């Protein structure tokens with residue numbers, strides 16, 4: 291025992307919040323000078339071990355090679371172009387740091403610090419927890435270092451942060467969704483969307499162009515994605531040609547393509563909603579849920595309920611198993627959550643709706659605009675919408 295404790299230096303105290311704050315990452319001198327440096331030179335044993343099963347899953351790729359995210363988007367893959375490649379490198383790097391932070395033995399200490407603020411346009415219940423803020427800073431630091439981003443709009447910031455006049459991209463994000471679940475080690479996630487900078491706005495004052503660039507309609511998204519921090523860390527993304535998921539191989543630090551060209555089942559048998567709110571729901575939504583849970587809907591099977599209360603996790607399950615994930619009240623954000631997830635849903639053959647209209651066709655008018663959100667299998671969303679009255683208008687705010 292003595293030997294063990296002298297061999298492993300266990301800190302007597304958890305690090306303070308400021309100690310855990312991100313440094314500038316990756317350090318400039320470590321940045322690869324050429325794109326080829328982003329490509330791993332080889333696979334370690336774990337990657338080789340899983341290569342066989344990955345190859346089966348990666349049938350779409352038609353190759354025996356394991357593909358990492360960086361290979362996939364690089365010149366040997368779909369080749370998204372050097373600028374986007376560099377940006378994606380920095381985003382996945384930041385998310386790996388967040389994954390480590392979320393799994394850290396010190397995150398509960400972070401969670402106990404009080405920020406004392408209600409955050410951007412939210413109630414006290416929505417006040418960002420410190421881990422949200424640390425994650426926000428980690429991503430901002432990575433985006434700055436990429437040199438590819440003009441503006442970052444984050445759920446955690448009141449206004450967008452202008453980064454670089456020449457950055458070709460605009461990034462919108464929720465750095466750590468579901469963070470209130472952290473203390474119980476329940477999955478959380480990062481959600482992001484990437485747009486092109488609107489060069490026609492370049493001559494406007496900084497504040498104005500930062501806002502207008504961030505308020506682009508979801509139909510203009512170039513890339514959307516999320517990273518799920520769960521039993522596996524999964525980066526799911528779309529560049530407008532299908533939705534693909536990559537699983538983090540902790541032994542190499544690479545995201546490996548494990549779910550190419552995800553197709554959401556046209557119909558599922560699961561609904562995902564906080565149904566303690568049943569008595570605040572409108573009649574149409576109550577009827578819909580009552581109907582499908584009894585197996586009396588268009589799909590004559592009794593539906594099951596699943597609700598993690600962590601959007602990325604609930605969406606990820608829905609993408610893979612089908613069904614419908616919803617939050618019928620004005621709670622989730624159009625810019626940071628609804629648009630990127632609807633883009634991923636559509637690219638997988640699914641739908642994203644506010645209960646009446648297609649999310650991606652909406653023009654955001656406010657940065658922190660909230661709305662009801664329904665994501666999932668096309669047949670399930672169609673059936674839900676046929677009940678007409680499914681948006682929860684009563685939104686008293688809830689304590690838990």
Ligand SMILES: O=P(O)(O)OC[C@H]1O[C@](O)(COP(=O)(O)O)[C@@H](O)[C@@H]1O
Nearest residue numbers: 416467468469564599600601617621
């Ligand atoms: O309280 P509700 O209505 O069930 O909302 C839960 C949803 O809120 C979220 O926690 C996001 O809310 P915050 O932006 O306040 O963190 C999602 O992860 C989750 O899906």
